[in-house]
Amino acid sequence: CPRPEVDSTDWCTIAGASYLLLCPQCVDHIKRYHPSPTLRHISPMSYGSQCSLGMSPWVRLAWLLTLKRRLPNLDLLEDMAKMDTAPDHSRQWYGIVNREGSFIRGFYVSAASMRKLDQLLPYMTKLFTPWQSRSLPSSVVCALQNDNGLYLDELVNAHTTLDMTRFSALLKKCLRVRPCSRDVVITDGLWHYVPGVSGLTVCEECYETVIEPWAERGSEVARRFNRTLQPLYGTYGNSCQLYSRRMRDIFWRAAESNNGTLLERKGAERREMETRLQARLREAQRRWTGDKLRRELEWISGEWRRWE
16 A cells, blocks of 8 residues: 555545545555455544555455455445454454464464454464463553564465465564564664664664565665664664555555665664654653643654654
8 A cells, every 4th residue: 555644534435344444545456456346535533544455464365365266246344344343352262272282472463353263364364373361461561563564465375375384484483583672662672774874773673574575686785784782873863664564565666666865764764853852852741741641642653753
Protein backbone atom coordinates (compact mmCIF):
# COMPACT_ATOMS: atom_id res chain seq x y z
CA CYS A 1 0.00 0.00 0.00
CA PRO A 2 1.49 3.36 -1.00
CA ARG A 3 -0.55 5.24 1.63
CA PRO A 4 -0.26 3.53 5.02
CA GLU A 5 -0.45 6.81 6.96
CA VAL A 6 -3.38 7.72 9.19
CA ASP A 7 -5.91 9.85 7.29
CA SER A 8 -9.58 10.81 7.54
CA THR A 9 -10.51 11.41 3.88
CA ASP A 10 -10.82 9.66 0.54
CA TRP A 11 -11.66 6.09 1.53
CA CYS A 12 -13.54 3.34 -0.25
CA THR A 13 -15.11 0.13 0.93
CA ILE A 14 -16.86 -2.76 -0.78
CA ALA A 15 -20.62 -3.04 -0.60
CA GLY A 16 -21.45 -5.27 2.35
CA ALA A 17 -17.91 -5.09 3.72
CA SER A 18 -17.97 -2.10 6.06
CA TYR A 19 -14.91 -3.24 8.02
CA LEU A 20 -12.69 -3.06 4.95
CA LEU A 21 -11.20 0.39 4.28
CA LEU A 22 -9.23 0.83 1.07
CA CYS A 23 -7.30 3.79 -0.30
CA PRO A 24 -7.83 4.68 -4.00
CA GLN A 25 -4.46 3.21 -5.01
CA CYS A 26 -5.28 -0.18 -3.47
CA VAL A 27 -8.73 -0.10 -5.06
CA ASP A 28 -7.07 0.36 -8.48
CA HIS A 29 -4.71 -2.53 -7.68
CA ILE A 30 -7.60 -4.84 -6.76
CA LYS A 31 -9.50 -3.92 -9.91
CA ARG A 32 -6.54 -4.94 -12.07
CA TYR A 33 -6.40 -8.46 -10.68
CA HIS A 34 -9.93 -9.28 -9.58
CA PRO A 35 -13.42 -8.95 -11.11
CA SER A 36 -14.51 -5.44 -10.25
CA PRO A 37 -16.32 -5.40 -6.89
CA THR A 38 -19.11 -3.00 -6.04
CA LEU A 39 -17.29 -0.06 -4.46
CA ARG A 40 -18.71 2.57 -2.17
CA HIS A 41 -17.01 5.85 -1.30
CA ILE A 42 -17.07 6.83 2.36
CA SER A 43 -17.73 10.36 3.57
CA PRO A 44 -14.78 12.03 5.33
CA MET A 45 -14.48 10.66 8.84
CA SER A 46 -14.00 12.70 12.01
CA TYR A 47 -11.08 10.48 13.00
CA GLY A 48 -8.06 9.14 11.19
CA SER A 49 -7.86 5.61 9.87
CA GLN A 50 -5.54 3.48 7.78
CA CYS A 51 -5.88 1.41 4.64
CA SER A 52 -6.65 -2.20 5.58
CA LEU A 53 -4.12 -3.52 3.06
CA GLY A 54 -1.44 -1.15 4.34
CA MET A 55 -2.09 -1.74 8.02
CA SER A 56 -2.76 -5.45 8.40
CA PRO A 57 -0.47 -8.33 7.36
CA TRP A 58 -3.53 -10.59 7.70
CA VAL A 59 -5.55 -8.61 5.15
CA ARG A 60 -2.56 -8.66 2.77
CA LEU A 61 -2.30 -12.42 3.23
CA ALA A 62 -6.04 -12.78 2.57
CA TRP A 63 -5.62 -10.84 -0.70
CA LEU A 64 -2.69 -13.07 -1.74
CA LEU A 65 -4.70 -16.22 -1.02
CA THR A 66 -7.74 -14.81 -2.83
CA LEU A 67 -5.62 -14.51 -5.97
CA LYS A 68 -3.82 -17.85 -5.56
CA ARG A 69 -7.05 -19.73 -4.96
CA ARG A 70 -8.96 -17.74 -7.62
CA LEU A 71 -11.78 -17.00 -5.22
CA PRO A 72 -14.79 -15.26 -6.79
CA ASN A 73 -15.21 -12.69 -3.99
CA LEU A 74 -13.27 -10.72 -1.39
CA ASP A 75 -14.82 -12.40 1.64
CA LEU A 76 -11.43 -13.38 3.06
CA LEU A 77 -10.32 -9.74 3.14
CA GLU A 78 -13.52 -8.66 4.85
CA ASP A 79 -13.25 -11.47 7.39
CA MET A 80 -9.66 -10.51 8.31
CA ALA A 81 -10.50 -6.80 8.53
CA LYS A 82 -13.44 -7.59 10.80
CA MET A 83 -11.34 -9.86 13.01
CA ASP A 84 -8.63 -7.18 13.21
CA THR A 85 -11.12 -4.76 14.80
CA ALA A 86 -12.64 -7.28 17.23
CA PRO A 87 -11.36 -7.06 20.83
CA ASP A 88 -9.41 -10.07 22.02
CA HIS A 89 -10.23 -10.86 25.64
CA SER A 90 -8.67 -14.31 25.62
CA ARG A 91 -5.61 -14.87 27.80
CA GLN A 92 -4.65 -18.04 25.98
CA TRP A 93 -1.31 -18.04 24.14
CA TYR A 94 0.20 -20.61 21.82
CA GLY A 95 3.73 -21.67 20.98
CA ILE A 96 5.83 -24.30 19.23
CA VAL A 97 7.31 -27.27 21.08
CA ASN A 98 10.81 -28.35 20.07
CA ARG A 99 12.14 -31.90 19.72
CA GLU A 100 13.04 -32.00 23.42
CA GLY A 101 9.43 -31.32 24.36
CA SER A 102 10.02 -27.75 25.55
CA PHE A 103 8.39 -24.57 24.26
CA ILE A 104 10.57 -22.36 22.08
CA ARG A 105 11.10 -19.25 24.19
CA GLY A 106 10.49 -15.91 22.50
CA PHE A 107 7.87 -17.11 20.02
CA TYR A 108 4.30 -16.46 21.17
CA VAL A 109 1.05 -16.43 19.21
CA SER A 110 -2.17 -14.90 20.50
CA ALA A 111 -5.58 -16.53 20.40
CA ALA A 112 -6.74 -13.85 17.94
CA SER A 113 -3.94 -14.72 15.50
CA MET A 114 -4.69 -18.42 15.89
CA ARG A 115 -8.30 -17.80 14.81
CA LYS A 116 -7.10 -15.93 11.73
CA LEU A 117 -4.55 -18.62 10.94
CA ASP A 118 -7.22 -21.29 11.26
CA GLN A 119 -9.32 -19.52 8.65
CA LEU A 120 -6.53 -18.80 6.17
CA LEU A 121 -4.02 -21.63 6.66
CA PRO A 122 -5.77 -24.30 8.74
CA TYR A 123 -3.07 -26.93 8.29
CA MET A 124 -0.56 -24.68 10.04
CA THR A 125 -2.53 -24.52 13.29
CA LYS A 126 -1.34 -28.07 14.03
CA LEU A 127 2.12 -26.63 14.68
CA PHE A 128 1.01 -24.73 17.76
CA THR A 129 0.39 -25.90 21.32
CA PRO A 130 -1.38 -23.90 24.07
CA TRP A 131 0.97 -22.40 26.65
CA GLN A 132 0.25 -22.98 30.30
CA SER A 133 -0.33 -19.48 31.72
CA ARG A 134 1.93 -20.06 34.71
CA SER A 135 4.94 -20.68 32.44
CA LEU A 136 4.48 -17.53 30.33
CA PRO A 137 6.66 -14.43 30.83
CA SER A 138 4.86 -11.44 32.35
CA SER A 139 4.83 -9.55 29.04
CA VAL A 140 4.59 -11.20 25.62
CA VAL A 141 3.97 -9.95 22.07
CA CYS A 142 2.31 -11.92 19.29
CA ALA A 143 4.95 -12.85 16.70
CA LEU A 144 2.41 -13.17 13.87
CA GLN A 145 0.78 -9.80 14.52
CA ASN A 146 3.96 -7.71 14.71
CA ASP A 147 6.41 -9.21 12.23
CA ASN A 148 5.12 -7.30 9.15
CA GLY A 149 4.30 -10.59 7.47
CA LEU A 150 7.75 -12.19 7.81
CA TYR A 151 6.62 -15.40 9.54
CA LEU A 152 3.34 -15.42 7.61
CA ASP A 153 5.16 -15.53 4.26
CA GLU A 154 7.00 -18.68 5.30
CA LEU A 155 3.86 -20.24 6.79
CA VAL A 156 2.19 -19.77 3.38
CA ASN A 157 5.12 -21.55 1.75
CA ALA A 158 4.98 -24.37 4.31
CA HIS A 159 1.20 -24.69 3.89
CA THR A 160 1.66 -25.02 0.12
CA THR A 161 4.68 -27.34 0.06
CA LEU A 162 4.12 -29.18 3.38
CA ASP A 163 7.83 -28.50 4.01
CA MET A 164 8.75 -26.71 7.24
CA THR A 165 12.46 -26.27 6.45
CA ARG A 166 12.35 -22.58 5.55
CA PHE A 167 10.02 -21.65 8.39
CA SER A 168 12.23 -23.49 10.90
CA ALA A 169 15.35 -21.74 9.60
CA LEU A 170 13.65 -18.35 9.85
CA LEU A 171 12.45 -19.10 13.37
CA LYS A 172 15.96 -20.02 14.52
CA LYS A 173 17.46 -16.94 12.90
CA CYS A 174 14.95 -14.47 14.30
CA LEU A 175 15.02 -15.87 17.83
CA ARG A 176 18.82 -15.75 17.88
CA VAL A 177 18.88 -11.95 17.74
CA ARG A 178 17.66 -9.41 20.27
CA PRO A 179 14.04 -8.42 19.49
CA CYS A 180 13.40 -4.94 18.13
CA SER A 181 12.66 -2.32 20.79
CA ARG A 182 10.73 -0.26 18.22
CA ASP A 183 10.43 3.42 19.28
CA VAL A 184 11.86 2.98 22.79
CA VAL A 185 14.87 5.31 23.13
CA ILE A 186 17.97 3.43 24.28
CA THR A 187 21.11 5.09 25.62
CA ASP A 188 24.48 3.41 25.06
CA GLY A 189 22.93 0.94 22.60
CA LEU A 190 24.55 -0.85 19.68
CA TRP A 191 23.21 -0.17 16.19
CA HIS A 192 23.58 -0.71 12.49
CA TYR A 193 23.80 2.71 10.84
CA VAL A 194 25.23 4.59 7.88
CA PRO A 195 28.47 6.30 8.95
CA GLY A 196 28.12 10.06 8.74
CA VAL A 197 24.30 9.96 8.62
CA SER A 198 22.77 10.88 11.98
CA GLY A 199 19.51 9.41 13.19
CA LEU A 200 19.22 6.45 10.81
CA THR A 201 19.76 3.72 13.40
CA VAL A 202 18.58 0.13 12.89
CA CYS A 203 18.41 -2.71 15.42
CA GLU A 204 19.87 -6.17 14.87
CA GLU A 205 16.50 -7.81 14.15
CA CYS A 206 15.41 -5.25 11.54
CA TYR A 207 18.86 -5.24 9.93
CA GLU A 208 18.82 -9.01 9.42
CA THR A 209 15.18 -8.99 8.32
CA VAL A 210 15.14 -5.98 5.99
CA ILE A 211 18.61 -4.73 5.08
CA GLU A 212 20.84 -7.82 5.01
CA PRO A 213 18.93 -9.60 2.18
CA TRP A 214 19.39 -6.50 0.00
CA ALA A 215 23.07 -6.22 0.92
CA GLU A 216 23.59 -9.85 -0.13
CA ARG A 217 21.99 -9.00 -3.47
CA GLY A 218 24.49 -6.18 -3.99
CA SER A 219 22.34 -3.15 -3.12
CA GLU A 220 24.56 -0.09 -2.62
CA VAL A 221 21.96 1.50 -0.31
CA ALA A 222 21.96 -1.56 1.95
CA ARG A 223 25.74 -1.94 1.89
CA ARG A 224 26.22 1.56 3.28
CA PHE A 225 25.03 0.33 6.68
CA ASN A 226 27.76 -1.10 8.88
CA ARG A 227 27.50 -4.89 8.95
CA THR A 228 28.28 -5.22 12.67
CA LEU A 229 26.56 -3.64 15.66
CA GLN A 230 28.46 -0.55 16.82
CA PRO A 231 27.98 2.22 19.39
CA LEU A 232 26.91 5.63 18.15
CA TYR A 233 28.62 8.39 20.09
CA GLY A 234 27.52 12.00 20.51
CA THR A 235 23.78 11.32 20.95
CA TYR A 236 21.43 11.25 23.94
CA GLY A 237 19.85 7.98 22.88
CA ASN A 238 18.47 6.32 19.76
CA SER A 239 15.65 4.07 18.67
CA CYS A 240 15.16 1.73 15.74
CA GLN A 241 14.07 3.58 12.61
CA LEU A 242 13.11 0.60 10.44
CA TYR A 243 10.46 -1.42 12.26
CA SER A 244 7.37 0.24 10.79
CA ARG A 245 5.67 -0.64 7.52
CA ARG A 246 6.07 2.97 6.33
CA MET A 247 9.84 3.14 6.84
CA ARG A 248 10.38 -0.36 5.43
CA ASP A 249 8.48 0.67 2.30
CA ILE A 250 10.74 3.73 2.01
CA PHE A 251 13.84 1.54 2.39
CA TRP A 252 12.58 -0.89 -0.27
CA ARG A 253 11.90 1.98 -2.68
CA ALA A 254 15.34 3.45 -2.00
CA ALA A 255 17.05 0.07 -2.48
CA GLU A 256 15.18 -0.69 -5.70
CA SER A 257 16.00 2.72 -7.21
CA ASN A 258 19.48 2.98 -5.65
CA ASN A 259 18.40 6.27 -4.08
CA GLY A 260 20.16 6.58 -0.74
CA THR A 261 19.23 10.27 -0.53
CA LEU A 262 15.53 9.33 -0.27
CA LEU A 263 16.18 7.09 2.73
CA GLU A 264 18.42 9.66 4.42
CA ARG A 265 15.86 12.45 3.95
CA LYS A 266 12.88 10.43 5.20
CA GLY A 267 14.92 9.08 8.10
CA ALA A 268 15.99 12.58 9.13
CA GLU A 269 12.39 13.86 8.93
CA ARG A 270 11.14 10.96 11.05
CA ARG A 271 13.90 11.38 13.63
CA GLU A 272 13.25 15.12 13.92
CA MET A 273 9.53 14.54 14.48
CA GLU A 274 10.28 11.77 16.98
CA THR A 275 12.50 14.13 19.00
CA ARG A 276 9.90 16.93 18.93
CA LEU A 277 7.06 14.66 20.02
CA GLN A 278 9.15 13.16 22.82
CA ALA A 279 9.86 16.67 24.11
CA ARG A 280 6.16 17.56 23.88
CA LEU A 281 5.28 14.36 25.75
CA ARG A 282 7.66 15.19 28.60
CA GLU A 283 6.26 18.72 28.79
CA ALA A 284 2.66 17.47 28.86
CA GLN A 285 3.41 14.96 31.62
CA ARG A 286 5.09 17.69 33.63
CA ARG A 287 2.36 20.32 33.26
CA TRP A 288 -1.00 18.60 32.97
CA THR A 289 -3.23 15.94 34.49
CA GLY A 290 -6.72 14.55 33.91
CA ASP A 291 -8.62 15.13 30.67
CA LYS A 292 -6.22 17.75 29.37
CA LEU A 293 -3.31 15.34 29.66
CA ARG A 294 -5.36 12.54 28.09
CA ARG A 295 -6.29 14.71 25.08
CA GLU A 296 -2.69 15.78 24.60
CA LEU A 297 -1.45 12.18 24.79
CA GLU A 298 -4.07 11.13 22.23
CA TRP A 299 -2.93 13.90 19.88
CA ILE A 300 0.74 12.98 20.28
CA SER A 301 -0.06 9.30 19.69
CA GLY A 302 -2.06 10.09 16.54
CA GLU A 303 0.62 12.40 15.21
CA TRP A 304 3.32 9.81 15.82
CA ARG A 305 1.34 7.16 13.93
CA ARG A 306 1.51 9.44 10.87
CA TRP A 307 5.31 9.60 11.05
CA GLU A 308 6.21 6.28 12.63
